[in-house]
Amino acid sequence: MSKGKNQHVVKHPEGWAVKGAGNEKATKVTSTQAEAIKVAKQIAVNQGSELLIHGKNGRIREKNTYGEDSYPPKG
Template sequence: MSGKNQHVVPHGDDWAVRGAGNSRVTSVHETQREAIERGREIAQNQGSELLIHGENGRIRERDSHGHDPFPPKG
């Protein structure tokens, strides 16, 4: 069973990791790099996807840790 996708998002002057659909953040970090590292750990443990947002809030990168089909479709 897959866990919730994890989002790395701007959080004031910091960066946060937030599970999809959660109103509260899981953790707050001083740098985006630290937030990505923590978000990646959570996504790997849950077999979910990590979505990294830029400063403008738009998704700029995705990193999947779930059960992707092989070969990929498309």
């Protein structure tokens, strides 16, 4: 299974945007970060990719992997 593009939730002039890694245009723009996270999570789960949530300052504040983990926890 090929892995999809990682999804980023980033600040946008009209609120918050969901962007696929390397994409110039936003996949979706929402008014709240929570809404953008919901949309991005759905895409990441469907594609088996990562969700990276950026804060207002642009720094990554949270990262979640969906699908097959390349480095599963040992135990």
